[in-house]
Amino acid sequence: MNLFQIVFVPLCAFAALSNLWRLRRGQTSWLAGLFWFVVWTAGAVAIAYPPITSLAASAFGITRGSDFVLYLVTLGLLFFLRVFYNRYRRLENMVTQLAREMALSKPLTNSSIALGTDHE
């Protein structure tokens, strides 16, 4: 085992187990718990035994296992980037709508200030 494996295999294994622990305590959903358990376990296995990625890669017609992992990670990141960008934009639009309606509900003029009708 090289230094990278010594450090990262236990880290991935710990992440997978802590995820199981969270699942058991009901702190995460079954879907999320299963997904992250598979991700961290696959990471630990791939780091401990790198040729396994080449086996998976060859099943998809890719020569090198590291290329296969790189493609998977890139696709995954792009997917999540898009999901979070859209979520951020929806949230931004909601805040904007809220602030807009607050502004529109209380138009001020110098006469409304003089009459004191701008304050509830």
Place this chain on the structure above:
Amino acid sequence: MTTLADSVLPESCFVVVPAFNEAPRIGRTLESLLQVARSVVVVDDGSADNTAEVALNYPVWVLRHPVNLGQGAAIQTGITFALRQGAEYVATFDADGQHDPADLVRMLAELRRAGADYVLGSRFLGRAENIPFSRKLMLKAAVWYTRLMSGIRVTDTHNGIRLMTRRGAERIHITMNRMEHASEILDQIARSGLRFIEVPVTIRYSDASLAKGQKTSAAFRMGVKIIAERVMR
């Protein structure tokens, strides 16, 4: 012969003035704007200074965003308010005093003459006084960028003085809160299929307007945001 009615905007023409921390300038801007406009809506976009209080010294409506959202959001708030008030025409006008209110009167006349729904001010067809070379270069680049991205052929893309009919204003739904809204508006104009024209206007750059205006880095960020909006949605 020019009559008084030709030199002022009708009451049904609402002028939206988005303002953020404009207390030192908004008074002078409103004084000159009110020479030609009767329905003015100042949208105080969460200013930290007393922009709204200064604006309230004048016969205008003031709408206050509780937080700073950006110029695009402020313009949309103003347009929505104007439409709810029954506006027949809606104009936008920057608060920093760089526009000439007389241009609005000419723009309305041109809009009616051409039977268009949008009239866009162009400093490059008109005059840009004291414009720094770097700013001119940046704005020219924005023109080409917009032409590429939106397919709309205009000579000035980020000019805050615009005028539109009610029908045109109803087709505008600004979702990009900050300075990217200028490109979004052009996009929506292009997609609306409604007619637009450009009219020469005068922009007067002062130290204050240059200090508050777009920096090159901000323009770059704006370009990235526009691409992100197109790619990620």
